[in-house]
Amino acid sequence: MKKDIILAGVGGQGILSIAATIGTAALSTGLFLKQAEVHGMSQRGGDVQSNLRISDREIASDLIPQGKADMIISVEPMESLRYLPMLSPDGWLVTNTKPYINIRNYPEMDKLMAEIEAQPRHIALDADEIARQMGSPKSANMVILGAASPFLDIEYSSLQDAIRSIFRKKGDDVIQVNLDALEAGRNFTTGKLNSRT
Amino acid sequence: MQKLLLLGDEAIAQGAIDAGLSGIYAYPGTPSTEITEYVMHSKEAKSGKVVASWGANEKTAMEAALGMSYAGKRAMVCMKHVGLNVAADAFVNSAITGANGGLIVVAADDPSMHSSQNEQDSRFYGKFALIPILEPGNQQEAYDMVHYGFDLSEKYGIPVMLRITTRLAHSRSGVALKESRTQNEIRLPENLRQFILLPANARRQYKHLLTNQAAFISASETSPFNKLTDHKDKSIGIIACGLAYNYLVENFAGHEVPHPVLRIGQYPLPEKMVRDLYDSCDSLLVLEDGYPIAEELIRGFMNNGKPVKGRLDGTVPRDGELNPNIVARALGLADTRGRDIPAIVSSRPPSLCKGCPHIYSYNALNEALASLSKGRVFSDIGCYTLGALEPFDAINSCVDMGASITMAKGAADAGLVPAVAVIGDSTFTHSGMTGLLDAVISKSPITVMILDNATTAMTGGQNSAAVGKIEDICLAIGVEKEHIRILNPLQKHHEENLRIMMEEIAYPGVSVVIPRRECIQTAARRLREEKKKQETSKAEA
Numbered sequence: 001m002k003k004d005i006i007l008a009g010v011g012g013q014g015i016l017s018i019a020a021t022i023g024t025a026a027l028s029t030g031l032f033l034k035q036a037e038v039h040g041m042s043q044r045g046g047d048v049q050s051n052l053r054i055s056d057r058e059i060a061s062d063l064i065p066q067g068k069a070d071m072i073i074s075v076e077p078m079e080s081l082r083y084l085p086m087l088s089p090d091g092w093l094v095t096n097t098k099p100y101i102n103i104r105n106y107p108e109m110d111k112l113m114a115e116i117e118a119q120p121r122h123i124a125l126d127a128d129e130i131a132r133q134m135g136s137p138k139s140a141n142m143v144i145l146g147a148a149s150p151f152l153d154i155e156y157s158s159l160q161d162a163i164r165s166i167f168r169k170k171g172d173d174v175i176q177v178n179l180d181a182l183e184a185g186r187n188f189t190t191g192k193l194n195s196r197t
Numbered sequence: 198m199q200k201l202l203l204l205g206d207e208a209i210a211q212g213a214i215d216a217g218l219s220g221i222y223a224y225p226g227t228p229s230t231e232i233t234e235y236v237m238h239s240k241e242a243k244s245g246k247v248v249a250s251w252g253a254n255e256k257t258a259m260e261a262a263l264g265m266s267y268a269g270k271r272a273m274v275c276m277k278h279v280g281l282n283v284a285a286d287a288f289v290n291s292a293i294t295g296a297n298g299g300l301i302v303v304a305a306d307d308p309s310m311h312s313s314q315n316e317q318d319s320r321f322y323g324k325f326a327l328i329p330i331l332e333p334g335n336q337q338e339a340y341d342m343v344h345y346g347f348d349l350s351e352k353y354g355i356p357v358m359l360r361i362t363t364r365l366a367h368s369r370s371g372v373a374l375k376e377s378r379t380q381n382e383i384r385l386p387e388n389l390r391q392f393i394l395l396p397a398n399a400r401r402q403y404k405h406l407l408t409n410q411a412a413f414i415s416a417s418e419t420s421p422f423n424k425l426t427d428h429k430d431k432s433i434g435i436i437a438c439g440l441a442y443n444y445l446v447e448n449f450a451g452h453e454v455p456h457p458v459l460r461i462g463q464y465p466l467p468e469k470m471v472r473d474l475y476d477s478c479d480s481l482l483v484l485e486d487g488y489p490i491a492e493e494l495i496r497g498f499m500n501n502g503k504p505v506k507g508r509l510d511g512t513v514p515r516d517g518e519l520n521p522n523i524v525a526r527a528l529g530l531a532d533t534r535g536r537d538i539p540a541i542v543s544s545r546p547p548s549l550c551k552g553c554p555h556i557y558s559y560n561a562l563n564e565a566l567a568s569l570s571k572g573r574v575f576s577d578i579g580c581y582t583l584g585a586l587e588p589f590d591a592i593n594s595c596v597d598m599g600a601s602i603t604m605a606k607g608a609a610d611a612g613l614v615p616a617v618a619v620i621g622d623s624t625f626t627h628s629g630m631t632g633l634l635d636a637v638i639s640k641s642p643i644t645v646m647i648l649d650n651a652t653t654a655m656t657g658g659q660n661s662a663a664v665g666k667i668e669d670i671c672l673a674i675g676v677e678k679e680h681i682r683i684l685n686p687l688q689k690h691h692e693e694n695l696r697i698m699m700e701e702i703a704y705p706g707v708s709v710v711i712p713r714r715e716c717i718q719t720a721a722r723r724l725r726e727e728k729k730k731q732e733t734s735k736a737e738a
């Protein structure tokens with residue numbers, strides 16, 4: 001088993017919370033893990049990414065080779081496309097559709113969506129809206145993770161356990177909100193996949 | 198065995214704590230900052246009374262570490278690569294004095310300049326100072342090398358450099374810990390003149406350092422971090438330094454590399470191992486992150502032996518960080534790059550946070566200078582360097598820590614009057630104070646804006662040595678009291694701030710303007726921590 005994942009977003013959007021959840025789940029099942037993060041200047045509202053690698057065998061490189069990533073998980077639509085050179089020809093693109101606009105020349109939304117729709121294997125959802133409707137706008141990242149979960153090759157229950165352990169100190173309510181967000185994202189993707197077949 | 202998921206930086210910190218560290222000194226700088234922060238937050242370090250402190254700059258940090266080593270205890274000093282330029286005087290001379298307690302100098306390089314103004318390779322400094330260098334290839338080695346490095350340092354009485362790069366510093370992986378060992382007791386050098394570099398003594402010490410070079414090379418030949426592995430295909434032999442080895446292995450996922458490989462983790466280069474590889478192969482490929490230092494050494498001046506490929510002949514790009522694909526191309530393997538980035542994707546440079554005090558300082562400064570020709574603002578290193586970008590376009594230089602003030606002085610000497618310097622509070626106490634003294638002595642017509650946000654913001658909000666001291670420092674240096682002006686960088690004070698700036702820019706001597714408001718990131722963190730404290734004290738009551 002090997003999953004190479006690019007996590008993408010804008011500095012400050014907290015992509016590392018997704019990485020931490022996958023990482024905790026992977027370690028609890030005895031997998032190897034390497035995770036390269038971006039610290040420093042880009043964290044001030046610039047584009048950020050993290051290379052997350054999990055495998056049942058020892059991992060050599062901290063960086064995923066270009067064209068070998070199994071998945072791009074992005075919390076921002078334009079950022080999801082920035083890492084296409086990393087994605088393998090049969091990899092999945094899972095992205096939030098809610099734009100984060102802090103630059104003047106942000107592309108027009110319909111053109112951006114057309115590019116995303118043109119990707120052979122993609123899941124695009126407005127995670128912010130889903131999280132807002134559930135009354136927990138802060139858990140959009142967990143919605144995205146849920147939407148990516150069917151492709152992860154990690155037991156769903158391990159992801160749930162990871163959320164329980166990460167948010168342990170914050171109490172049962174916070175845990176439940178995040179579990180629900182994870183579930184909502186997962187349902188979105190399974191719905192999409194079922195409607196296709 | 199206990200395994201922790203650690204960043205490369207954190208592995209070094211934990212390694213130091215477990216190897217009997219007594220003191221760690223640093224000035225924050227990406228990608229090295231997390232090493233010292235980790236020790237500062239470690240309960241083990243606290244209970245062992247390990248000293249962990251930010252120095253005013255890398256030179257003071259290096260000297261404090263040397264002082265601790267003099268007293269016989271184990272010390273570590275951490276900096277980013279350009280910080281070593283600042284510490285260079287102390288660093289190079291510490292090789293001549295030698296170490297007493299184990300001394301490790303961590304230099305964190307930044308190939309591809311993710312957060313830096315250059316990609317200089319610290320291994321050159323290590324070679325220049327004639328000391329051993331360790332270069333970990335993964336997080337586990339980063340941990341293990343600290344223990345090993347302290348032993349090496351104490352065995353030969355020599356500072357040891359630990360060279361890492363951004364990729365390892367900020368990448369996480371599982372690390373198995375060793376038993377921890379106790380700290381050293383105070384034990385002064387046997388020869389109390391060892392650290393006196395008066396010429397007669399320095400000559401003796403230097404000869405001793407030169408004599409030790411052969412021992413350093415033979416330590417490299419037997420080092421557990423240098424390995425020569427033989428394989429069938431001898432058309433090419435590969436030398437892979439540090440992380441480059443991982444990228445090499447990645448390209449043969451699951452299979453062995455078909456060529457003989459010499460993996461390097463300790464310098465000076467193991468001459469015999471390199472010679473054996475060279476003799477047994479038709480050509481060599483050198484893979485190293487940073488400058489082609491190993492490649493240059495192996496190639497030599499005459500370059501008339503077998504082909505040596507690497508960064509110098511274009512097999513590997515001359516600049517930038519290595520990755521698996523660059524290594525694949527160098528080996529003639531297929532490139533796996535995926536689809537291109539669609540043209541509609543715009544670049545997203547970093548920017549000042551919403552509400553950042555610097556925004557209002559730059560808005561006022563731009564307006565204050567609007568009637569003058571452009572190109573007279575010399576800036577420095579920190580969040581405010583982002584004033585170079587849209588929408589501010591407010592500064593004209595960013596070179597090294599402290600250069601704003603001295604470059605403004607030089608430009609004013611040349612006749613560019615008025616000239617303005619923009620520097621942060623922490624950068625000011627790091628390397629700006631001496632330049633201000635120069636300007637005061639020559640009565641230069643410059644205005645120095647010290648943007649005081651009460652923290653070292655760019656690296657994540659470490660304590661700033663300048664807090665509460667800036668006016669006193671400026672006064673003591675000789676800036677006139679009536680030309681030290683403090684303002685609050687907020688939109689509602691814009692008119693007043695503008696007026697003050699214009700007055701001081703018009704003054705034909707040294708003036709200092711201090712826009713003062715806390716960084717909103719540190720302020721938010723402080724409020725969160727205060728709230729937490731209140732809650733816990735409530736819960737306890």
Ligand code: SF4
Nearest residue numbers: 550553580654716717
């Ligand atoms: S971290 Fe602080 S100083 Fe830096 S841009 Fe943000 S608010 Fe400004």
